[in-house]
């Protein structure tokens with residue numbers, strides 16, 4: 001008997017709006033060819049505190065109340081209180097934020113998805129940075145959004161371009177990753193943030209601030225968050241994540257939103273899954289409460305800082321002479337680069353992984369449809385030690401020379 005083919009039963013959303021990801025394809029090729037990978041968007045597994053997490057998670061069964069439906073759709077109250085205290089101590093929150101304005105999410109990805117569900121109708125315009133995080137693009141487009149890219153430079157969103165778009169179009173919200181952006185590695189300056197907020201206020205547009213790399217800062221303190229800068233204006237919804245500073249597998253992030261939005265988002269959460277599992281939230285709170293969190297972040301940053309420096313210096317040594325220009329991000333995982341004379345980075349990335357066993361992500365995947373620029377690549381140093389940075393850049397340089405022949 002022929003098996004049922006679900007292709008013909010697919011919704012138009014699944015058919016048209018969700019595409020096969022080039023990132024997934026590159027990761028598949030990296031594995032297939034046993035390549036050195038500059039593709040990783042996740043923390044290095046050797047830096048995940050597995051033993052401490054095991055202990056902290058073991059203790060969650062001491063509280064059998066966690067076996068029922070949780071009392072609050074917003075997530076485990078103790079963890080929400082912890083996040084509020086932690087962000088408040090760091091000066092990241094405006095005065096209006098109470099624990100009831102914080103929702104625990106299944107990574108910041110769920111926050112992106114819930115905010116999109118709450119704010120997007122089919123055909124709505126959503127502004128994203130050019131370039132931006134690919135999964136956010138897909139998530140907004142799944143809701144039916146038309147994503148418009150606003151140009152950025154190394155100091156953040158270009159304010160004149162933002163204003164020109166807002167003048168023309170009715171925008172539902174601006175999605176921004178202000179710190180150590182994925183994929184560009186850039187951080188918006190404090191001054192630029194003020195200017196962006198000023199324009200948003202004038203056109204009365206809200207913002208979704210996605211900040212998963214906030215604490216991975218290697219050179220200086222990060223500028224004030226948009227949510228703090230917006231103060232009582234409360235037009236900024238903030239997304240944070242434990243994925244990069246604890247472990248992505250814990251799937252714990254959070255959203256800070258004012259009551260007018262949070263009540264709607266809570267209903268959407270109930271509709272999707274009733275509630276998140278309480279165990280990881282309680283285990284994470286045990287872990288965070290026993291830890292010197294600042295010390296833990298400092299030790300992560302000392303490793304990532306070395307990795308960044310190693311990759312930057314290997315690129316300078318082996319790639320700069322070939323017309324490769326790249327930035328030096330102040331934190332996060334990503335370096336963004338352009339190669340003179342190569343206009344199809346997707347073709348180059350495929351060539352490099354197959355022929356020289358070095359994996360990179362072509363930049364085109366990070367742009368809103370119609371705005372694609374295929375002249376850049378994203379290089380991650382998250383999992384790359386000094387020796388592999390050197391060897392990886394030698395391979396990349398060989399790939400460039402042979403590709404150009």
Ligand SMILES: Cc1ncc(COP(=O)(O)O)c(C=O)c1O
Pocket residue numbers: 041042106107108109110133177182210212240241242243248252253
């Ligand atoms: C900009 C950005 N937002 C959100 C996410 C999702 O992270 P998580 O759901 O693990 O918190 C990522 C993951 O790489 C990211 O780069």
